Amino acid sequence: MSTTQAVPQREDTAIQGELYMSFELGDKSWKVTASDGHRGPSRYNVDAGDTAAVAHCIGQARERCKLEPQAKVHSCYEAGRDGWWLHRWLIEQGVDNIVVDSSSIEVNRHARRAKTDRIDGDKLLAMLLRHHRGERVWSVVHEPTPEDEDARRTHRELARLTKERTSHTNRIGSLLVLHNLRPHVIVGGRDWAAWWERHGEQVPPVLRAEIERESARLTLVKQQVRVLGAERRQELADGKQPQVAQLAQLRAIGAKGAWVLVKEVFGWRRFANRRELGGCLGLAPTPYASGDSQIEQGISKAGNKRARTMLVELAWGWLRLQPDSALTQWFNRRFAGGGKRMRRVGIVALARRLAIALWRYLQYGEIPAGASLKPATA
Numbered sequence: 001m002s003t004t005q006a007v008p009q010r011e012d013t014a015i016q017g018e019l020y021m022s023f024e025l026g027d028k029s030w031k032v033t034a035s036d037g038h039r040g041p042s043r044y045n046v047d048a049g050d051t052a053a054v055a056h057c058i059g060q061a062r063e064r065c066k067l068e069p070q071a072k073v074h075s076c077y078e079a080g081r082d083g084w085w086l087h088r089w090l091i092e093q094g095v096d097n098i099v100v101d102s103s104s105i106e107v108n109r110h111a112r113r114a115k116t117d118r119i120d121g122d123k124l125l126a127m128l129l130r131h132h133r134g135e136r137v138w139s140v141v142h143e144p145t146p147e148d149e150d151a152r153r154t155h156r157e158l159a160r161l162t163k164e165r166t167s168h169t170n171r172i173g174s175l176l177v178l179h180n181l182r183p184h185v186i187v188g189g190r191d192w193a194a195w196w197e198r199h200g201e202q203v204p205p206v207l208r209a210e211i212e213r214e215s216a217r218l219t220l221v222k223q224q225v226r227v228l229g230a231e232r233r234q235e236l237a238d239g240k241q242p243q244v245a246q247l248a249q250l251r252a253i254g255a256k257g258a259w260v261l262v263k264e265v266f267g268w269r270r271f272a273n274r275r276e277l278g279g280c281l282g283l284a285p286t287p288y289a290s291g292d293s294q295i296e297q298g299i300s301k302a303g304n305k306r307a308r309t310m311l312v313e314l315a316w317g318w319l320r321l322q323p324d325s326a327l328t329q330w331f332n333r334r335f336a337g338g339g340k341r342m343r344r345v346g347i348v349a350l351a352r353r354l355a356i357a358l359w360r361y362l363q364y365g366e367i368p369a370g371a372s373l374k375p376a377t378a
Contacts, residue, residue, distance in 0.1 A: 019061055019133070021095075022124035023077035023086070024117045030054075033121035034061035037129050052090055058095070076128045078102040084149060098131075100124075104139035134201060139302075148268040154228060155260050156306075162223050168218035175211050179203055216372060233260065243267055243362055249373050252321035252360070257314050264307040266362050275355045281308050283352040299348060307329045311351040318354060326369035327353055 010215035017036075024031040025048070032044040032054065041250030042061055046053035062071055073095045077086065078101060090097040105127065107113070128135045144152075176182065181199055192215070200208055226251075235241050236255060245268060272275045278284040288295040301308070319328050327350060335346025357368040367373070 003212070015079065018057070018072045018074060019063065019065060019067055020125060021058070021075040022128055024124065025077055025080060025082050025119040025366045028119065029191040030058045031121045032059075033085055033118075033125045033127075034065075035125060036065040036067060039065055043053065043121065043123055045144070050238060051347060055093065058093075072096065074128060076100055076131075076318060077126055078105070078124070084146075086141060087143060088146075088181070099143065101139040101141055101302075105118075113176045117302050140271065145241065147305045148263075151267070152263045153254075154232060155263055158225065158228050158232075159306075160226070161221055165218065165221045165225060168214055168221060170216065171328075172211055172214050173208060173357070178207070208266050246362060247358065250322075250358075250368070251372050251374055252317040253334050253358075261307055261358065263364075264304050268357060271359065274359075277355060277359055278352055280304060281352070281355055282313065283308060283348070283355065299352075307355075311355050312347060315347050315351040315354050318350070322368075322371050327357065327371075329370070 005142070019034060019036055021034040023033060024033070028048055030045060030046050030050075031046055033041045034044070034057065035041040042064055043052075048150040058073060059069075062069065062073075075090060075095050077097075077099060079099050084099070087097050087099050091204045107125070130137050170370060173182075179202060181202060196211075196215070200211075203211065233257070237247055239245070241259070241262070242256065243262045244258045247253050247262060247266075248255050265277075265280065269280060271280070275284070277298070280303045281297060282301045282305070284300050284302075286297040286300045290295050317323070319331060322328055331346055331350045331355070335342050335349075338346070356369075357366075357371075360366045361368060
């Protein structure tokens with residue numbers, strides 16, 4: 001662990017009696033920058049994940065700043081691949097830590113700007129001081145509980161496996177086309193084994209071996225998809241996912257879409273109003289007004305991408321399966337008569353309204369106006 005010190009800052013910017021720290025997290029090493037807001041920052045290099053070294057840095061920084069051993073420590077780091085374990089460990093040590101959205105951090109707009117871990121660490125520390133002075137300088141990421149965080153793994157793995165299944169299927173089809181063999185949809189279907197037994201001899205031996213290995217990987221992926229899908233269906237049948245089941249009662253909302261929305265947003269986030277919900281999903285408008293120029297730049301896209309994508313997909317299904325609902329009638333009045341571009345704009349607006357309606361449905365039991373439920377199964 002190495003330490004460097006910088007020239008002290010001006011005294012009129014000081015915040016007395018507390019320690020402020022920023023973490024610049026790398027794959028192999030971390031840079032910790034610390035100050036009390038009065039003295040210049042101290043910088044420490046520690047191995048990635050070395051919590052004992054981090055605790056030692058906190059003690060050293062307290063001593064250098066002449067703070068009491070019980071002095072309050074505030075810290076921050078950018079949301080990234082390390083996730084939430086470091087945040088939870090810091091909280092256990094009594095550190096007031098926040099995790100910030102990296103895309104919300106202000107940057108120098110010069111075409112060429114210097115960027116190093118040291119500069120980034122100093123920038124985070126300076127913004128942390130401003131944050132605790134009351135300035136609104138960034139977006140703080142909301143922490144899920146360990147249980148809620150773990151509950152998101154199933155549908156995310158399923159999405160990744162589905163993409164991998166498509167990749168294997170396309171790869172097999174592309175290799176077969178090299179010899180004018182075109183099984184089309186049969187490659188990923190149930191008849192693949194029978195088709196391959198009849199036509200596999202037409203493929204040269206080395207390529208045939210490659211296709212068989214690709215087919216084995218495809219078989220494994222399909223098996224894992226079936227296992228995960230069966231586990232989700234069993235949880236729904238056992239009543240372990242009441243919110244998912246409640247959402248899936250609405251026409252146009254299937255178990256897959258309901259699962260994603262509940263696990264990503266509705267199941268653990270709490271919203272005070274519809275604006276907070278729209279901001280979380282990245283469906284909030286971003287106007288640009290400067291002088292006489294007033295431009296609407298579209299939605300922010302700064303929120304949960306998985307939930308936002310699913311809501312847009314559900315919005316298209318809502319138009320088809322909920323024709324009598326107030327949401328569908330609103331869309332038809334505003335956008336249905338326009339061109340393709342207007343309908344694409346309108347479907348995003350409908351997705352935002354649908355998100356609000358589904359939130360109220362789960363939170364207060366309000367069925368969206370004019371919407372119908374699926375018939376009860378015996």
